Amino acid sequence: AQSVAQPEDQVNVAEGNPLTVKCTYSVSGNPYLFWYVQYPNRGLQFLLKYITGDNLVKGSYGFEAEFNKSQTSFHLKKPSALVSDSALYFCAVRDQAGTALIFGKGTTLSVSS
Amino acid sequence: EAGVVQSPRYKIIEKKQPVAFWCNPISGHNTLYWYLQNLGQGPELLIRYENEEAVDDSQLPKDRFSAERLKGVDSTLKIQPAELGDSAVYLCASSLGTGAGELFFGEGSRLTVL
Numbered sequence: 001a002q003s004v005a006q007p008e009d010q011v012n013v014a015e016g017n018p019l020t021v022k023c024t025y026s027v028s029g030n031p032y033l034f035w036y037v038q039y040p041n042r043g044l045q046f047l048l049k050y051i052t053g054d055n056l057v058k059g060s061y062g063f064e065a066e067f068n069k070s071q072t073s074f075h076l077k078k079p080s081a082l083v084s085d086s087a088l089y090f091c092a093v094r095d096q097a098g099t100a101l102i103f104g105k106g107t108t109l110s111v112s113s
Numbered sequence: 114e115a116g117v118v119q120s121p122r123y124k125i126i127e128k129k130q131p132v133a134f135w136c137n138p139i140s141g142h143n144t145l146y147w148y149l150q151n152l153g154q155g156p157e158l159l160i161r162y163e164n165e166e167a168v169d170d171s172q173l174p175k176d177r178f179s180a181e182r183l184k185g186v187d188s189t190l191k192i193q194p195a196e197l198g199d200s201a202v203y204l205c206a207s208s209l210g211t212g213a214g215e216l217f218f219g220e221g222s223r224l225t226v227l
Contacts, residue, residue: 004155032212032213034215034216036218041220041223042220042221043117043204043218043219043220043221044156044204044206044216044218045218046215046216046217049213049215051213090155090156092155094211094212096212098210098211098212099169099211100146100158100161100169101146101158101216102158103155103156103157104155105153105154105155106153106154106155
């Protein structure tokens, strides 16, 4: 069965510093990997996805993620954090058989000014 | 282009009462999902439709939950009777098929059962 782990409940970073939100996954075969962001009382917004090809994927709002097959990881990164990046971030995985998208429990990112 | 529309946004009911949530997906999206999100947790799939067929409802508590997607467009999720533990946010999402396509989510329907 596929699964996603986000080992940190919360990540704190100062504005202007780089940020990383960690994600590891387990899936049969090759994965499709996604990152979503959720602001309070809102639905989930798509940030980026990895399908195949280049291991570094660029997405919305300056975010990027690095796929590492050997470590089964897909960490979300941003070179310079903004206070407005403070939100709840979810990693998700789906196998190529097209099963349901499975989400991690989420990581709260807090960016201080 | 309009996104996924859900209603109501908020619903407060007494336990044992019925409740229904409605979802209108993005036009042309044949795959529709209902997810349950408890406070501080990630979304958990309840049911997935391909057009009007429920292809994955293994996590739907069928004793009290039901869903339908008539004509392969709008969908309704019903709970009858509601229990205290059903208090959560019910998220609807749609996508162009499965596989590599991302899901687009609605704003969610927050249910409070008293």
